[in-house]
Amino acid sequence: MxxxxxxxxxxxxxxxxxxxxxxxxxADKMEPFECGEHPIVSPKLRFSVKFYLVAIFFVIFDIEAVxxxxxxxxxKDLGIFGFVEMMIxxxxxxxxxxxxxxxxxxxxx
Amino acid sequence: MFYIIGGVAVLSALxxxxxxxxxxxxxxxxxxxxxxxxxxxxxxxxxxAALQIIVYAGAIMVLFLFVIMLLNIQEKEGxxxxxxxxxxxxxxxxxxxxxINMVKLIGAGDLPARMEGNIDGFGTTRVVAEILFxxxxxxxxxxxxxxxxxxxxxxxxxxxxxx
Amino acid sequence: xxxxxxTIKLATIYPEIIITTFAILVxxxxxxxxxxxxxxxxxxxxxxxxxxxxxxxxxxxSGEGGEAIYSFSNMWVVDNYSRFFKLxxxxxxxxxxxxxxxxxxxxxxxxxxxxxxxxxATAGMMLMAGGTDLIxxxxxxxxxxxSLYVLAGYVRKRLISNESALKYFLLGSFAxxxxxxxxxxxxGATGTTSLKGxxxxxxxxxxxxxxxxxxxxxxxxxxxxxxxAVPFHMWTPDVxxxxxxxxxxxxxxxxxxxxFAAFLRVFIEALPSLQGIWVDIxxxxxxxxxxxxxxIALVQDNVKRMLAYSSIAHAGYVLVAFVSTDKLxxxxxxxxxxxxxxxxxxxxxxxxxxxGKGEEKINLKDYTGLAxxxxxxxAAMCLFLLSLTGIPPTAGFMGKLYIFSAAIKSGYxxxxxxxxxxxxxxxxxxxxxxxxxxxxxxxxxxQHSPLVFTPAMIIxxxxxxxxxxxxxxxxxxxxxxxxxxxxxx
Amino acid sequence: xxxxxxxLILSAVLFSIGAVGVFTRRNALIIYMCIELMxxxxxxxxxxxxxxxxxxxxxxxxxxxxTVAAAEAAVGLAIIISMFRNKETVNVDExxxxxx
Numbered sequence: 001m002x003x004x005x006x007x008x009x010x011x012x013x014x015x016x017x018x019x020x021x022x023x024x025x026x027a028d029k030m031e032p033f034e035c036g037e038h039p040i041v042s043p044k045l046r047f048s049v050k051f052y053l054v055a056i057f058f059v060i061f062d063i064e065a066v067x068x069x070x071x072x073x074x075x076k077d078l079g080i081f082g083f084v085e086m087m088i089x090x091x092x093x094x095x096x097x098x099x100x101x102x103x104x105x106x107x108x109x
Numbered sequence: 110m111f112y113i114i115g116g117v118a119v120l121s122a123l124x125x126x127x128x129x130x131x132x133x134x135x136x137x138x139x140x141x142x143x144x145x146x147x148x149x150x151x152x153x154x155x156x157x158a159a160l161q162i163i164v165y166a167g168a169i170m171v172l173f174l175f176v177i178m179l180l181n182i183q184e185k186e187g188x189x190x191x192x193x194x195x196x197x198x199x200x201x202x203x204x205x206x207x208x209i210n211m212v213k214l215i216g217a218g219d220l221p222a223r224m225e226g227n228i229d230g231f232g233t234t235r236v237v238a239e240i241l242f243x244x245x246x247x248x249x250x251x252x253x254x255x256x257x258x259x260x261x262x263x264x265x266x267x268x269x270x271x272x
Numbered sequence: 273x274x275x276x277x278x279t280i281k282l283a284t285i286y287p288e289i290i291i292t293t294f295a296i297l298v299x300x301x302x303x304x305x306x307x308x309x310x311x312x313x314x315x316x317x318x319x320x321x322x323x324x325x326x327x328x329x330x331x332x333x334s335g336e337g338g339e340a341i342y343s344f345s346n347m348w349v350v351d352n353y354s355r356f357f358k359l360x361x362x363x364x365x366x367x368x369x370x371x372x373x374x375x376x377x378x379x380x381x382x383x384x385x386x387x388x389x390x391x392x393a394t395a396g397m398m399l400m401a402g403g404t405d406l407i408x409x410x411x412x413x414x415x416x417x418x419s420l421y422v423l424a425g426y427v428r429k430r431l432i433s434n435e436s437a438l439k440y441f442l443l444g445s446f447a448x449x450x451x452x453x454x455x456x457x458x459x460g461a462t463g464t465t466s467l468k469g470x471x472x473x474x475x476x477x478x479x480x481x482x483x484x485x486x487x488x489x490x491x492x493x494x495x496x497x498x499x500x501a502v503p504f505h506m507w508t509p510d511v512x513x514x515x516x517x518x519x520x521x522x523x524x525x526x527x528x529x530x531x532f533a534a535f536l537r538v539f540i541e542a543l544p545s546l547q548g549i550w551v552d553i554x555x556x557x558x559x560x561x562x563x564x565x566x567x568i569a570l571v572q573d574n575v576k577r578m579l580a581y582s583s584i585a586h587a588g589y590v591l592v593a594f595v596s597t598d599k600l601x602x603x604x605x606x607x608x609x610x611x612x613x614x615x616x617x618x619x620x621x622x623x624x625x626x627x628g629k630g631e632e633k634i635n636l637k638d639y640t641g642l643a644x645x646x647x648x649x650x651a652a653m654c655l656f657l658l659s660l661t662g663i664p665p666t667a668g669f670m671g672k673l674y675i676f677s678a679a680i681k682s683g684y685x686x687x688x689x690x691x692x693x694x695x696x697x698x699x700x701x702x703x704x705x706x707x708x709x710x711x712x713x714x715x716x717x718x719q720h721s722p723l724v725f726t727p728a729m730i731i732x733x734x735x736x737x738x739x740x741x742x743x744x745x746x747x748x749x750x751x752x753x754x755x756x757x758x759x760x761x
Numbered sequence: 762x763x764x765x766x767x768x769l770i771l772s773a774v775l776f777s778i779g780a781v782g783v784f785t786r787r788n789a790l791i792i793y794m795c796i797e798l799m800x801x802x803x804x805x806x807x808x809x810x811x812x813x814x815x816x817x818x819x820x821x822x823x824x825x826x827x828t829v830a831a832a833e834a835a836v837g838l839a840i841i842i843s844m845f846r847n848k849e850t851v852n853v854d855e856x857x858x859x860x861x
Contacts, residue, residue, distance in 0.1 A: 052175050052842060056260070056264075056267065056835045056838075057260070058171070059169060059835055060259060063164065066163060066164055066828075070156070085249070092250075092296075098300070102304065126779075141801065148808075154820060157820055164827050165801070169830065172838055173838075245347075247285075248347075248408060251399060251411040252825060254292055255418065258419050259832035261385050262418060262419065266425060266840055410829075421837070421840060422839075425844075434848075449779070460769075460809075
């Protein structure tokens with residue numbers, strides 16, 4: 001009940017301001033704010049691909065970490081079998097890391 | 110509670126499909142992901158809910174936003190040529206119709222016998238882990254090879270210069 | 273609480289382990305400057321393929337008894353069926369590697385990742401063929417598809433290669449979405465994902481609940497996309513034309529066979545009691561695929577595009593055998609797939625040779641008068657085309673004969689007649705090429721650069737020609753092997 | 762307790778929205794987002810069934826579907842990047858050199 005109440009009031013205020021508030025959209029006002037002067041360069045600057053490459057590696061190795069979570073929970077009971085199993089997993093992805101590193105995809109300059 | 114979250118999920122999915130700007134489409138997809146995580150919590154699938162947020166909302170959506178930023182897409186959806194609109198309109202109707210009765214069919218279906226008893230700690234990580242690392246060993250190792258292939262593929266395609 | 277550790281029979285997955293280790297080896301060789309020069313990567317991956325073939329051939333863990341051995345908590349099986357398919361995949365990959373050694377040098381994409389991705393795709397296919405659990409089949413399918421998405425777009429500077437990768441990716445993952453939804457519904461209806469469990473549940477439970485039928489339909493759609501059956505074939509011509517030629521050859525042979533292997537196993541092992549429904553659907557699919565595949569191929573002048581449509585038509589022929597779900601039907605599919613791999617990759621090898629650098633010469637006019645300048649190549653191409661049509665002395669004829677007899681035996685005479693009609697149509701567009709090669713004089717206007725034959729290419733062509741003739745003239749050895757490998761469960 | 766059917770209906774609706782989105786949109790990125798939405802709908806079906814069938818296989822499958830979706834996202838977006846590098850557009854309409 002409390003949740004509803006809180007959400008209700010917040011939404012109410014939001015709706016009220018958008019409805020009541022004065023809205024004048026002329027060109028200058030809509031431009032990204034740059035201390036008064038007219039912006040020279042469009043804010044959406046293009047950045048190079050290596051940022052994207054790092055994002056991919058983050059996604060892949062994040063998945064690897066996600067696989068480690070449940071493994072950590074039952075590490076004790078699994079004994080040697082579980083250990084070997086996870087080592088194979090880690091080694092395969094370490095090979096991926098070595099490949100990426102030697103391939104030069106991680107350079108930053 | 111489920112109905113609220115379900116409603117929000119459907120709403121934001123609709124926003125995503127009909128949205129003009131890719132960035133706001135990605136934002137509404139993130140909202141869908143969070144609603145789904147909420148539903149998983151209702152279904153006692155705690156590990157999967159946490160995972161959904163970490164993996165999907167966290168990593169994949171970041172990737173999407175990266176690409177949107179990278180490609181600096183401004184162009185709006187151009188006006189579609191005349192005949193194209195008609196073609197697309199019928200297409201939407203067709204697939205919409207097919208799926209609606211699919212929904213009815215699924216909704217009405219009688220369900221398999223529900224196995225009694227509730228495994229203690231139904232959705233907790235421990236239970237998931239036990240099955241994952243013992244019975245499902247083969248898929249686990251295949252997943253690692255899959256990730257390796259994905260990394261190699263992504264590097265070759267995305268890296269600026271390949272000697 | 274103690275956790276029971278399942279017994280693992282590692283021997284059952286030796287071939288897959290070998291292929292993966294070789295893929296990783298090629299990857300690391302590419303990255304670390306070692307004694308093996310860059311251009312020997314192709315040969316190292318070839319060695320891996322041959323080694324894996326030997327291990328699969330000699331039966332691995334299942335011994336000669338041929339009975340199925342289950343392992344990994346019955347998610348994996350090594351029976352004659354999966355071993356036969358694995359040999360087909362390894363043959364396809366080996367031929368593709370042989371073809372692409374020269375091709376990758378010309379196109380400047382001669383780095384190790386090309387071969388390691390090829391091996392990853394093969395590993396994915398082998399997993400699909402051997403898996404008896406929907407999870408393993410799904411993961412194998414994904415591993416194969418992801419490697420193929422990248423391989424299709426490998427020549428980055430050529431725009432059509434990019435475009436084909438994008439189309440293949442979008443439609444491929446769309447199909448995976450459907451396939452997954454089908455698996456989810458099957459899981460819901462029967463409570464398990466293992467094929468045996470599903471068939472057990474269906475046989476004693478009441479006839480399919482709507483969820484089960486819906487799940488089966490979605491599964492059908494997902495697999496339909498993968499084998500490029502007609503209603504879902506739109507992606508095939510563009511992707512086959514855009515992708516580099518060795519990859520197109522690989523795509524038309526390997527993954528199609530893998531999709532059929534999984535399709536067959538799922539539908540025959542897991543859903544026998546629903547046969548009434550899916551047999552008719554496949555009947556319609558087969559008829560449609562054959563006719564449309566052949567008819568559109570008639571109007572093509574780009575040879576690669578024509579071969580793409582002919583591979584759709586051949587998927588139709590295999591669906592004909594699929595309709596007769598008995599032992600003979602399965603054996604005929606196995607036999608036809610082997611014959612198809614030989615002749616298709618052979619035909620593509622010739623397309624690569626004539627295509628030359630940058631693959632611009634792949635229209636019909638480039639083949640005019642080939643017989644006068646290079647009689648041997650023209651003869652080989654003629655043999656492959658005859659085999660694709662199904663003319664007596666070749667493997668294609670035996671394959672089609674086998675399939676049609678299986679279809680007729682199980683009472684689908686109508687479909688068999690359609691199939692024969694289609695073969696007649698296909699004669700026309702294959703003959704177009706042969707006529708161009710033999711009858712027309714080479715016009716002086718089109719400058720013909722000398723064709724370059726590398727040793728690897730000659731071995732590939734020799735192997736393909738040998739296979740086509742061997743299976744055509746004395747097919748008994750292969751037929752008995754196929755017969756023995758029907759689904760023995 | 763919310764009956765199983767409602768979950769199934771919700772996931773079927775999400776799946777259909779995704780499928781319709783794939784056909785109607787022309788921006789390759791948004792098409793892939795719709796496919797991602799479809800995969801999420803499938804995950805929801807798995808978890809719903811796993812809850813009502815009371816066995817844990819559904820969770821494992823969802824685990825695997827997530828890793829597959831992540832790997833596919835990485836490769837797919839790399840393809841879109843290499844596509845964009847050659848030709849400054851992401852619209853599927855303009856990418857049809859090979860009609861025929």
